[in-house]
Amino acid sequence: MFLIAIRKMFSNKWMLICTLLGSIITVALLSSIPTYTQAIIQRMLVKELENSQQLTGKFPGGYQLNYEGYYVTSNKNSFKTFKSYDNEIKNVIAKSSGVPILTQAVYENAGTFTIDKTESTKKAVSANLCSLSELEEHITILNGKLPSKTAEDGIYEAILSEQAIQKLDLTLGNTYVFKDTTFDAKIKEYKIKVVGIFTYKTLDDPYWCMDIKEFESTIFINQDLMNNSVFGSGVKRLNSASWYFAYDYHQIKVKNIDHILSAFRNSDTWAIKHNLSFKRTLDDILKINQQKISRLEVTLVVLEIPILVILAFYSFMISMLKVDFESNEIAIIKSRGGSSLFVFCTYLIESSIIGIISIIIGPIIGLYFCRILGSSNGFLEFVQRGALPLQLSVSTYIYSIAAVLFISCTMLIPAFMASRTSIVLYKQKNARHKNIPFWKKYFVDVALVALAVYGLYGYKRQQSTLFKSGMDAADMVIDPLLFFISVLFIVGFGLLFLRVFPYIVQFAFWLGRKLWNPVFYASFIQVGRTSGWEQFTMIFIIMALSIGIFSSNSARTINKNMEDKVYYEVGADTVIEGHWTDNQPPPIPGMIGPDLRKRDQMYYYEPPYELYEGLEAAESVTKVFINNQGYAYMGGQLLKQVSIMGIIPNEFGKTAWFRNDLLPYHWYQYLNLMTDTNYAVLVSKAFKEEFGAKEGDQIDLKWGEAGSSISATIFAFIDYWPTLNPNRKVENVQTPYFVVANLDYIQKMNLVEPYQVWLKKKPGVTFNNLYKEINDKKIEIDSINDASQKVIINKNDPMLQGTNGALTLSFIATIIITILGFLIYWILSIKKRILQFGIFRAIGLTYREVIGMIVCEQLLITGSSIFAGIGLGNITSVIFVPLFQMVYSSEQQVPPFKVISDANDYLRLYAIVAIMLVLCFLIIGRLIYKINISQALKLGED
Structure with missing residues (x-):
C-alpha cells in the first residue's frame, strides 16, 4: 500500500510539487505568527527595560527584600532569624524565577550609633554601623586601605565613602567611640577606626541597584567581622538587613514571563508571611508586555485572515482537482476488488508524508517570513533593522501541527467521498449534468455580503459613538466581526461575481454571435459550459488582487496617518526651545510665601x-x-x-x-x-x-x-x-x-x-x-523636538511593524499560492482536454488556432478576474480601510483619518501580478508545445 501511494504521488510530479509547496507555505505562514510575536515582544521588552534604566538612572532588574529584625522578633533571636532568612532568600527566593543573577549583595545594619568625637568644639553626630557583602569588588579606595577581618584590642576598622566622611566630619586614621543608646544593649560602646575612604567604580554597575544616598551616613566594617564579632560578642541584635539582587533582564524570555511572575508572587507571599518588605521594578513592565503579547497575537491572526481564507480555498481546490483527476483510477481500483479503506489509506499515507515534510521545512521557512515582518517599513518596503531574536518554540510547532491537520482534512474528505464511488457510479456521474456548487445552491455569497453589510453598519455605529463621546477606543467593546468584514466583503462579492460571470459570457457571446470566428466561438462555448473548476482560479486572482490593493492601501494609510499625526503634533520638521533668561532673581529652595525680591x-x-x-x-x-x-x-x-x-x-x-x-x-x-x-x-x-x-x-x-x-x-x-x-x-x-x-x-x-x-x-x-x-x-537650547525621530520610534513599534509585515507577507504568500493554483488548474485542464484538442485538429482547426483558443479562454477567465479584482480591491479600500482609525480615541484623531493610496504601490502590485501571469503562461505554453495534438485521437476513448 505504501509503495502504491509513493508511485501515485510521483506519477504526477507537477501536482506533487504544487501540493507540497502549498502545504509548506501554509505551515510556514501560520508558524511565523507565534515566532514573530515572541521575537518582537522580546526585543521590545529588552528595549523598554534599557530605556527605563536610561531615563531613571536605576537598574530595572533590581529586587530588594528588607528585614527589620529589631521590631520583628526579640533581640536574642534576631540574628538567628536573620541567618535562616538569609539561607531561604539566597537559595530559594532569588533562584525561583530562573532569571540569571548578575550580582547580589547582603546589607546588614547593626543600628544607628552616636559618634563621640571627644573634641568639645564638635557636636555629636549619628551614623549607621553596617556591612555590605562584596563591597570591595565595586569600589575604589581613594585613601587608606580595606578594613581588617579581625578586631585588635577591641578596635574595629571601617571605611567610608567620600560623601560620608565629609557629612560626618570624620578624619582618616582616627578612632571614634560609637555609643549604643538602646536600653537593652549589652555592649554600650564600640571603638571604630577609619582606615579608608572609597568612591564607587561606576554607578552604572547593577550592584548599585540599591539606594546609595543612605550610605552618606554609613560606616562599613568587614562582613565577617560583623557576623562573628559584633553579633557574636553578646549583642545578639540586628537592627535591619536587606538583600539586593540584580537580575540580568537581557536573559528574560517572553515565553517565561508567566513563570517569572508566578515565582515573584510566591516570593511576595513568603515575604509578607515573614514580615519582610520588598521592592521590585520588573513586575509592571512584564505585566504590560504580557498584555501586549496577547494583543499582538490577535492582531497578527486578524491580519492573516485573508491569506488563511485563500489557503483554505487552495487546499480545498487542490484536493478536489486531484481527486477529480484521479477519479477514473479510483473507480478502476474499486472495480478490480479494491476496498474503500484501501483507497482512503493511500491518500492518508500521501497526506501524512506531505504533512511530515511540511512540519520539518515549514517552521524554518517561517523564520525567514519573520525576518520579512521585522524589516518591513511599509507595504512591500523593507529597511535594515537589528536582527530579531528568532527561535522555534513549542507554540511554533503547535501552530504547524494545526496547519497540517487542516490541510490533511481538506485532502482526505474528498478522498473519502471518492473512495465510495464504483466504476458504474463514476460513469453515470460523468454522463449527467454537473451539480450546482454548494455555495451557489445555498447562496453562500449572498450570506457573506449580508454579514459584511451588517459589520459595516456596526462599524459606522461604533465610530459615531467614538467621536461623539470622545471616549478612548480602548474603553469600547468592539464587535470582533468588524475585523473580518473586509475579508467577508471580498470573498462575498468575489463569489457573487462568479455567479453572474456565465451570464456576462453569454451576453458577450450573444452580442457578437454573427461575428465570432471558430476560435472565439469555441472559447465562448468552453467558458460558458465549463465544469466550474476554473472558478477556483478566478476567485484566486480576484482575491489576490483585491487583498493586494487592500493591503497596500491599508499599510500606506496606517503609515501616512501616523506620520501626519506626528508632524501635525510637532508642527514642523524640528521645533527648538531656545535658552531664555529673565530679570527675576532665582528661586530660593524650600521658600514659602511671596518672594519680595521679584522685580515688578x-x-x-x-x-x-x-x-x-x-x-x-x-x-x-x-x-x-x-x-x-x-x-x-x-x-x-x-x-x-x-x-x-x-x-x-x-x-x-x-x-x-x-x-x-x-x-x-x-x-x-x-x-x-x-x-x-x-x-x-x-x-x-x-x-x-x-x-x-x-x-x-x-x-x-x-x-x-x-x-x-x-x-x-x-x-x-x-x-x-x-x-x-x-x-x-x-x-x-x-x-x-x-x-x-x-x-x-x-x-x-x-x-x-x-x-x-x-x-x-x-x-x-x-x-x-x-x-x-x-x-x-x-x-544654547533647552529642548529640541524632531518629527522624523518620532516617526522612527513609532515605526519601530511592534504593533506597527507587525501590521506592515503581516500585510506585506499576506500579499506575497497570496501571490505564491495563486501561481500554484493557477498552474495546477491549467496543467490538469490541458491534460484532460488533450482528446478535445485532437478533435479540433481533426475537424480542421490549425495548431495556431487551437493555441489561440486557449489564449482567448485565458483572456475571458484571467482578464475578467483581474478587472474584477482591481475594482473590488479599490471599493474595499474606500469602505473598510477607515476601520483602522478605531484604534485611536477622537482626541488622537488629529488630523482626521484619511485613506491614502499611492500610484507606486499599484505599479509594484501590477508588476508582480504581470510577472506571475507571464511565468505561468510560459510554463503552460511549454507544456502544450510538448503535447502532440495531432496524435491525440490515437489515445482512444476518454
Whole structure:
C-alpha cells in the first residue's frame, strides 16, 4: 500500500510539487505568527527595560527584600532569624524565577550609633554601623586601605565613602567611640577606626541597584567581622538587613514571563508571611508586555485572515482537482476488488508524508517570513533593522501541527467521498449534468455580503459613538466581526461575481454571435459550459488582487496617518526651545510665601536668533509664540484656557507642516489674510458655534505674568492649525478655543516673550546632522523636538511593524499560492482536454488556432478576474480601510483619518501580478508545445 501511494504521488510530479509547496507555505505562514510575536515582544521588552534604566538612572532588574529584625522578633533571636532568612532568600527566593543573577549583595545594619568625637568644639553626630557583602569588588579606595577581618584590642576598622566622611566630619586614621543608646544593649560602646575612604567604580554597575544616598551616613566594617564579632560578642541584635539582587533582564524570555511572575508572587507571599518588605521594578513592565503579547497575537491572526481564507480555498481546490483527476483510477481500483479503506489509506499515507515534510521545512521557512515582518517599513518596503531574536518554540510547532491537520482534512474528505464511488457510479456521474456548487445552491455569497453589510453598519455605529463621546477606543467593546468584514466583503462579492460571470459570457457571446470566428466561438462555448473548476482560479486572482490593493492601501494609510499625526503634533520638521533668561532673581529652595525680591516689571533677554537663520541644515526657520493659558474677551464674555499662537505668516507658510485638505480653502489663503492686515486673527469655530461670533468682530486677548495683551479683528474661522488640537479636552472646556495672530503685531504691542524656533530641514538632512551643527555653533537650547525621530520610534513599534509585515507577507504568500493554483488548474485542464484538442485538429482547426483558443479562454477567465479584482480591491479600500482609525480615541484623531493610496504601490502590485501571469503562461505554453495534438485521437476513448 505504501509503495502504491509513493508511485501515485510521483506519477504526477507537477501536482506533487504544487501540493507540497502549498502545504509548506501554509505551515510556514501560520508558524511565523507565534515566532514573530515572541521575537518582537522580546526585543521590545529588552528595549523598554534599557530605556527605563536610561531615563531613571536605576537598574530595572533590581529586587530588594528588607528585614527589620529589631521590631520583628526579640533581640536574642534576631540574628538567628536573620541567618535562616538569609539561607531561604539566597537559595530559594532569588533562584525561583530562573532569571540569571548578575550580582547580589547582603546589607546588614547593626543600628544607628552616636559618634563621640571627644573634641568639645564638635557636636555629636549619628551614623549607621553596617556591612555590605562584596563591597570591595565595586569600589575604589581613594585613601587608606580595606578594613581588617579581625578586631585588635577591641578596635574595629571601617571605611567610608567620600560623601560620608565629609557629612560626618570624620578624619582618616582616627578612632571614634560609637555609643549604643538602646536600653537593652549589652555592649554600650564600640571603638571604630577609619582606615579608608572609597568612591564607587561606576554607578552604572547593577550592584548599585540599591539606594546609595543612605550610605552618606554609613560606616562599613568587614562582613565577617560583623557576623562573628559584633553579633557574636553578646549583642545578639540586628537592627535591619536587606538583600539586593540584580537580575540580568537581557536573559528574560517572553515565553517565561508567566513563570517569572508566578515565582515573584510566591516570593511576595513568603515575604509578607515573614514580615519582610520588598521592592521590585520588573513586575509592571512584564505585566504590560504580557498584555501586549496577547494583543499582538490577535492582531497578527486578524491580519492573516485573508491569506488563511485563500489557503483554505487552495487546499480545498487542490484536493478536489486531484481527486477529480484521479477519479477514473479510483473507480478502476474499486472495480478490480479494491476496498474503500484501501483507497482512503493511500491518500492518508500521501497526506501524512506531505504533512511530515511540511512540519520539518515549514517552521524554518517561517523564520525567514519573520525576518520579512521585522524589516518591513511599509507595504512591500523593507529597511535594515537589528536582527530579531528568532527561535522555534513549542507554540511554533503547535501552530504547524494545526496547519497540517487542516490541510490533511481538506485532502482526505474528498478522498473519502471518492473512495465510495464504483466504476458504474463514476460513469453515470460523468454522463449527467454537473451539480450546482454548494455555495451557489445555498447562496453562500449572498450570506457573506449580508454579514459584511451588517459589520459595516456596526462599524459606522461604533465610530459615531467614538467621536461623539470622545471616549478612548480602548474603553469600547468592539464587535470582533468588524475585523473580518473586509475579508467577508471580498470573498462575498468575489463569489457573487462568479455567479453572474456565465451570464456576462453569454451576453458577450450573444452580442457578437454573427461575428465570432471558430476560435472565439469555441472559447465562448468552453467558458460558458465549463465544469466550474476554473472558478477556483478566478476567485484566486480576484482575491489576490483585491487583498493586494487592500493591503497596500491599508499599510500606506496606517503609515501616512501616523506620520501626519506626528508632524501635525510637532508642527514642523524640528521645533527648538531656545535658552531664555529673565530679570527675576532665582528661586530660593524650600521658600514659602511671596518672594519680595521679584522685580515688578518682568522682561526676558532674547537669545541671538541669527544663529538659527545661519544653520546650513535648515531650508527655512521662523519664530512661533505659543501660550495655552490665555484669556479672550468678546461680547462681554470672558473665555479661559485659550491657546494663543503668534506667527510670521510668510515664514510660517514656508516652514510649518500642514495637510491641504483640512480647511475649506488652501491654508496659504488664510496666511495671506494675516499678511495684508497685521491685526487680523484666525480663531477656532468654537467661537462661532458657541458664542455666535462672526467675521469682523472685535476680540481682546490677554496672557502671561507680564500682562501682555492685544486687540484684534476676527478674519476667518478654522477647524485645524499646526499643533492646535480641536478635540483636546481642557478642564471643563469641551471644545478648546484657539487664536492665531501676527507675531510682529504681538511684539509691537508688548515686550518680547519666549518663542519657539520652527525649522524645516533641507532635503537629505538628518536629525543628527542638524543636532551636530547646533552643537558646533554652540547654540544654547533647552529642548529640541524632531518629527522624523518620532516617526522612527513609532515605526519601530511592534504593533506597527507587525501590521506592515503581516500585510506585506499576506500579499506575497497570496501571490505564491495563486501561481500554484493557477498552474495546477491549467496543467490538469490541458491534460484532460488533450482528446478535445485532437478533435479540433481533426475537424480542421490549425495548431495556431487551437493555441489561440486557449489564449482567448485565458483572456475571458484571467482578464475578467483581474478587472474584477482591481475594482473590488479599490471599493474595499474606500469602505473598510477607515476601520483602522478605531484604534485611536477622537482626541488622537488629529488630523482626521484619511485613506491614502499611492500610484507606486499599484505599479509594484501590477508588476508582480504581470510577472506571475507571464511565468505561468510560459510554463503552460511549454507544456502544450510538448503535447502532440495531432496524435491525440490515437489515445482512444476518454
